[in-house]
Amino acid sequence: MINVKDLHKSFGENEILKGISTHVAEKEVVVVIGPSGSGKSTFLRCLNGLETATSGEIEIAGMVLTDPKTNIHMLRQHVGMVFQQFNLFRHLTILENVTIGPRKVKKVALAEANKVARELLAKVGLVGKEASYPDELSGGQQQRVAIARSLAMGPNVMLFDEPTSALDPEMVGEVLQVMKTLAIEGMTMVVVTHEMGFAREVGHRVIFMDDGLIVEEGVPKALFSDPQRDRTKSFLAKIL
Amino acid sequence: MDPIRQNLPVLLDGLRLTIQYSIVAIILMVVIGLVAALMRLSTVAPLRWIATAYVEIFRSTPLLVQLFFIVLGLPAILPVNQWFGQLTYPILAAALTLSLNEGAYVTEIIRAGILGVDRGQKEAAQSIAMNGFQTMRYIVLPQAFKRMIPPLVNQAAQTIKDTSLLAPVGIAELVYKGEIVIAETFASFAIWGLIAALYFVLIFSLSKFASYLERRLQVDKR
Numbered sequence: 001m002i003n004v005k006d007l008h009k010s011f012g013e014n015e016i017l018k019g020i021s022t023h024v025a026e027k028e029v030v031v032v033i034g035p036s037g038s039g040k041s042t043f044l045r046c047l048n049g050l051e052t053a054t055s056g057e058i059e060i061a062g063m064v065l066t067d068p069k070t071n072i073h074m075l076r077q078h079v080g081m082v083f084q085q086f087n088l089f090r091h092l093t094i095l096e097n098v099t100i101g102p103r104k105v106k107k108v109a110l111a112e113a114n115k116v117a118r119e120l121l122a123k124v125g126l127v128g129k130e131a132s133y134p135d136e137l138s139g140g141q142q143q144r145v146a147i148a149r150s151l152a153m154g155p156n157v158m159l160f161d162e163p164t165s166a167l168d169p170e171m172v173g174e175v176l177q178v179m180k181t182l183a184i185e186g187m188t189m190v191v192v193t194h195e196m197g198f199a200r201e202v203g204h205r206v207i208f209m210d211d212g213l214i215v216e217e218g219v220p221k222a223l224f225s226d227p228q229r230d231r232t233k234s235f236l237a238k239i240l
Numbered sequence: 241m242d243p244i245r246q247n248l249p250v251l252l253d254g255l256r257l258t259i260q261y262s263i264v265a266i267i268l269m270v271v272i273g274l275v276a277a278l279m280r281l282s283t284v285a286p287l288r289w290i291a292t293a294y295v296e297i298f299r300s301t302p303l304l305v306q307l308f309f310i311v312l313g314l315p316a317i318l319p320v321n322q323w324f325g326q327l328t329y330p331i332l333a334a335a336l337t338l339s340l341n342e343g344a345y346v347t348e349i350i351r352a353g354i355l356g357v358d359r360g361q362k363e364a365a366q367s368i369a370m371n372g373f374q375t376m377r378y379i380v381l382p383q384a385f386k387r388m389i390p391p392l393v394n395q396a397a398q399t400i401k402d403t404s405l406l407a408p409v410g411i412a413e414l415v416y417k418g419e420i421v422i423a424e425t426f427a428s429f430a431i432w433g434l435i436a437a438l439y440f441v442l443i444f445s446l447s448k449f450a451s452y453l454e455r456r457l458q459v460d461k462r
Contacts, residue, residue: 050363076369087364091382101368104378146364153368 001026001157001188002047007056009042016042018212019056024157027186031199031220034209035235040192043209044161047190048079061156077105080150084162086142088134094121094145095130098152106153113152120148124178140171144178151182158182160191196240200224208232243427244434251431254417255438261335261413262400262442268339269399270392273346278376280351291347298344303337304405310337311409334411342399349391353384386457393450397443404439414438 002024009017016039024030032040045051047058049065049072058065061078089097098117102108108116121127124144134142143163150158160179164172176198183189183202193199199206200220207217208227216223216232224240227233279291298306311333315321321329357380365375407415418435422428 048367050366073369073371076367079367081364081367083360083364083367085360087358087360089361089364089379089383091386100378101370104374105369149364149368 001028001061002190003057003059004047005057007043007046007058008054009039009046009051010054016212017046017054020209020212020214022207022214022217024188024190026156026188029183029187029189029191029202029204030207031203031205032190032192032207032209033194033196033199033235034215038209039212040209041161044081044159044190044192047157047159048076048081050081073105077153078156080153080155080158082143082146082150082158082160082163084165086134086139086146086166088142088145088149090134092133093130094126094132094134094137097134097145098149101149101153117148117152120151121145123151123181124148125174138171139167140174143167143171143175147175147178147182157188157190160189160193162192162194164193164195194239196224208235210235243421243425244430247421247425247431250417250421251414251434251438254412254414255442257412257417258400258403258414259442261338261403261406261411262396264335265338265342265399265403266396268336269342269346269395272339272343273350276343276347277350277354280347281354294340295344295347298341303341303402304408306337306341307334307405307409310334311411330409330411334406334409338399338402338406342395342402345395345398346392349388349395350384353388354380356387357383389450389454389457393447397446400443400446401439 002022004020004022007017007020008015018039020039020043022030032043034040042051046053047060047065053066056066060075063070063075063078065072065075088094089100092100095114095117098120099110099113102113102116103110118127118130121130124147126141126144126148129137129141129145134145137145147158147163163179164175167175172195176195179189179191179198180202191198191203203220205217206220206223208215208223208229208231210231216227216229223232224236227236276291276294279287280295282288282291311330314333315329320333323329324332354376361379361383362375365379370379403413404415406413407419410416414435418431422431425431
């Protein structure tokens, strides 16, 4: 589903990604962990073109993102993204937040878009909030709307950029539960997170990044209980 | 005879012209300001340069000088009076110059409004596959517009007052008509007082309407 070959990304003189190569299979849930500044968020943002790769190749759902001829907007219809700060459209109601993508980008009729949006809001447990505005919702509720907004575009892959880091502790669970449901349903997911419980329980594979490189990757159980590299060991020792 | 009552129809005709020029200039300044603001934020460098030059030139010279230059100066080197008509050219040129001048300030208001919208909003729009136009039209501008209302109302009030500078270049409006009336009646104090009062009523109702509009948007959309 996702193929990354020797991905480099620099901001000016500062090289953030120093050659990332990996593959994500269909229906696979990959969790990316690592210290802050390790480049994990930049890596994720490269996957839907919010950052432009300096060099290397990214292929998603058969389209080559790094090819300048590729229509980035076509590709993004297949790649959903959930942000740390939710980024709900503050001037739109919850229902409109979910319908605006399908309506304006995919030209879906209003009635059809509303129907799909209501189903998705039900799925993330937010029936009755359709007419509210984002500021009236808790962080956990907003993040679940953001997930529904992404799903409304019918993506093949979902990217999560520290989706629970901005949440109060008591709201983390409800968001992780929605993500877990998605994973069980077979969504291909790449998740940058500090939630090791989620990584262990839901992840099929964990990638540990440090200093712009993949240091180590493997099935969660093995990586957490028997890390091979010193850097992985010292990172896990600090957070577990 | 009471100079005010006798000449009121002339002054009200001037007020009507002032309102007309104000409406035209306010509409045009917003259109021009929006286009120039988008050009200033464009990734295409020449568009940025043109818009920046426009803003700097119109902000750094007095409106009165601009009016004299374009309304009275330009006909000295170009046959604009023949192209547009002896009577039409000054009116067209004055209205356009006023709009361009106010548009330069509106450009900066709109640009600041757009830049004030959180970057995450744009990224979220991009992540649901919106293109640049859709992102601007459906996500960024509606949010920017709300915070632009107070400075835009300020600018609209300024524009109404600036229409008084059309009188020196020979365009008939409230001040122009007032000067005619004073020349006939010598009632300076009463007539200027009345003219000031008329401007006040005009601009005061505008700002009342604006705060009503702002309150409504505040209630409907958070």
